[in-house]
Amino acid sequence: MPLQSSHYPFSAIVGCDTEHLDDLGLSLVLTSVSPEIGGVLVRGEKGTAKSTAVRALASLLPPVDVYQGDRFSVDPADPAQRSPDGPFGSGTAVENRPVRLVELPVGATEDRVLGSLHLEQALTHGKVAYEPGLLARAHRGILYVDEVNLLHDHLVDLLLDAAATGRVTVERDGFSVEHAARFLLIGTMNPEEGELRPQLLDRFGLTVEVAAPSEPAARAEVVRRRMAHDSDAAAFASRYREAEEALAERIAAARKALAQVRLSEAALLKIAEVCAAHEVDGLRADIVTARTAVAHAAWEGRTSVTRADIRRAAMLALPHRRRRNPFDAPGLDEDLLDRILGDEELPPDPPEPPGPGGSDGPDGSDAPSDTDGSDDLSGTDGPSDAGGPAEAPDGEPAGQEQLPAPQEADGSDSSAPVAGPAGSSTARAAAPYRPRVLTVRGSGEGADGRRSRAVGTRGRRIGSAAPGRGSGSALHLVETVRAAALRPQERGRLRFHPRDLRVAVREGQESNLILFCVDASGSMAARKRMTEVKTAILSLLLDAYRRRDKVGLITFRRQDAELTLPPTRSVDVAAARLDDLPAGGRTPLAEGLLEAARVLRRERLRDPRTRPLLVVVTDGRATGGRGAVGRALSAADHVAGLGVTTVVVDGESGPLRLGLAARLAAHLGADHMPVSEVSADALGNAVRERAA
Known part of the structure; x- marks a missing residue:
């Protein structure tokens, strides 16, 4: 099969040679062998060859047959597939073309993804004609989304619908079109830029964590190959042509052998035991793990699934399904996995009893029976109704993630104070709750989100x-x-x-920038006040995650203020910084407000469309010498001049209150909110009590 040489060769990537595939190379290969696995999510820092590997994969896949002139790439061998460009008869020419790699830009419009009215035909000829979108072009190919975690919500919803049904329906502008959209979904992302919403995360069959090699020899080899490719791409590709052809032939052979791989009852029970022990949600994990194990056995040339196949499949299919909330890092307990799998090889299924004619097979031959259901896990071209990547979310509407509270691994009380540096202590947040919805005043033009008008x-x-x-x-x-x-x-x-x-x-x-300015002084640390404050902030961070906001964190204590976390979409990083935040010392309130003003001005220059929401968490006290209170109020007046919507969360508690935070809110032109009223439920109870 002739191979394309426009991209960096797959086998030239360090860790992706045929005999020693790393997790990235293996996951891409296995989904190519069995597309029903559901695609791959590649997580890793920038500069780790994520995009290079994905673009190189397309040239290794077997070409597909399509009708000549068919823009929707239906399979001529499947009479059930119908193209909006058809009907096509038996006399229509069929052509063989390479598999397409279709890239979905993060900023794509809905019309570009689904398709839209052909404007030229409509305006010049008065005809209503449909122009196919990216999902139609990706049918029977690869749909690649770089920075998939930054994809707008409405595009995520479109991908979920297409992945669940295998079809796209367009009803707009006077026309109605339905076409098949079955593709291999591959996404890459940098976790530092924010996490992926749970519905789309679960839609990926496999996930891989990649990082740059730490060994100097491996790093030098990567640089050597990259420079050789850049200096003469054609000569570099020719050096790896044989390896590329061998890899492509092995993928094609594994696809053909997929239907012959047997998943024994013992192997299936072991997969179920592994998934149950790791407490994954739903049954999609079991199905994907089984399909991946079958594909791995076919790739290794085996006709039955072994312990090694199950282990490798579980390492790729389960880590991202164990996350309970966006603050949990993906991962798998390998010791637990090895204990469940054990040391003994899986026993084969007992032979089928002889049929009425005395033979071992249902058709009178000695061939093994295919009635154990293993065909459901072999290679097909469409999504399965039994589950897997084509299964719809378990009754959960898009965008309504229910994220349980993070728990300590050792079962300890997460709100207990932890000893810190001299003169400070670190309190843990308790279980988060549903907070009040804070919005920016007026109307903006920022990126799509779920917060402000x-x-x-x-x-x-x-x-x-x-x-x-x-x-x-x-x-x-x-x-x-x-x-x-x-x-x-x-x-x-x-x-x-x-x-x-x-x-x-x-x-x-729209989404907004939520900038937290947190008082971490000694007055806030007293009487477990910091635990209540951290719980409120953690709840607001969860809300920011659901509403697709950027977050930043400023803390002030002792003599100065610090930008603990520059504005980012990685809410889990903000939660980790908050968890480790110590408290104690004086209260440099003025310095905290001035640092917030500097960050807000800088972010306004960087992205004028993103409107900020400043959340100041303090009891309003200002210490640090004579004139500290006056400097704090002067800084508040300066922040008010920026015209930023501000909320003061009052951390003062107890029967005797000074009301300093309310005075600060007046100078800021901000809404004043006691920390006890951050919870939406607490606010609702207070309103009901007053109404009664």
Whole structure:
């Protein structure tokens, strides 16, 4: 099979040679052998060849047969597949083409992904014609999403629907189209930039953690190969041509052998035991692990699944399914896995009893029976109704993640104080709760999210406007025709000009920057007050995760303020920094507010569209010498001049309160909220008590 040489060769990647595949190479190969596994999520820091490996994979896959001129790539050998470009008869020419690698940009519009009205046909010929999107192009190929954790929510919903049904239905602009969309989903991401929402995370069959090699010799070899490729790509590709061809042939052979691999009853029970012991949610983990073990056995040339196959499959299929909330790191207890698998090899299934004719097989032959259901785990071309990557989420609507509270591994009380440096202590947060929804005043134009009101490309239509520079809104045909009709026409005929174009103006929700400015002084540490404060902040962080916000963390104690966490979408990193935050010492309130002002100004220059929400967590006390209170109030007036929506969470508790935080909120022009009212349930109870 001729191989493409436009990308860096797969076998040239260190760790992806045929005989010694690392986890990244093996996961990509196994999903190529059995696409029903459900794709791969590659997690790792930047510069670890994630994208290089994915782009190199496409050239190794066997080509597909398609009807000539069919934009939807239906399989001519499958009469059940129908193309919107059809019907195609027996006399239609069939061509053989390479598997497509379709990249879905993070900033793609819904029309680009699903398809849209063909504007040229509509405006020049008056015909309603459908222009296929990226999901149609990816059918029977690879759909690759780089930085998948930054994908907008509405695109995530589209991917979930397509992965669950294997089809795409488009109902808009006067036409209705349905087409198949079965693809190998591969995503890459840097965890430092934020985590993936649970529904899409579970949709990936396998997950891999990659990191740059630490051995100097391995690092030098990576650099040597990269420089050789950049200096002469053709010569470099020719050096690995034989290895590439051997790898492609082995993948094709494993695909053919997949249906012959037997998953014994003992192996299936062992897989179920492994998944149950690791407390994964649902049954998708069992199905994916079984399919991966079968694919691994086929890749290794075996006809039955062994302990080694199950172990390798579990290491790839289970780590990301053990996460209970976004603050948990993915991982697997290998010691527990080895104890469950044991040292003895799995026994084979007992032979089938002879049939009525005295033979061992159902058709009168001596061939083994296929009635044990193992065919459901072998290679097919479509999603299975039994579960796996084609299974819909377990009754959970998109975007409504229920994230339980993080627990300590040793069962200890997470709110107990921990000894820290001299003069300080570290308190742990308790179980988070559902907090009040904090929003930014007014309306913005930020990235799609779920917090504040915004005018953008999503939501309900509130009007129309001429398309601006970089406008991502879809063309609004009715308003476009109306604008053309209101303009004087030549010879009474309706003619369109570029100035007639109109796009929809929609009102939806945006994500925001949530900047926490936390008082970690001694007054906050007293009487377990810091535990209550950390629990409130942790609850707000969980809320920021659900609403796709960026978060930043400033702490102030003793003599100065520190930007503990620069603004990021990695909410789990913020939670880890919060958990280790010590408390004690003086209260440099003015320094904390001035540091918040510096961060807000810098972020405004970096991204003017992202509106910030400042959350100041303090009891309002300011210590540090004469004039500390005056400096704090002056700093508050300075922050108020920035025009940023601010909330003061009052950490003061007890029967005797000074009300200093309320005074600070007045100078900030902020909403004042006692820490006990951060909980939505607590606020609701208070309202009901007052109403009674």
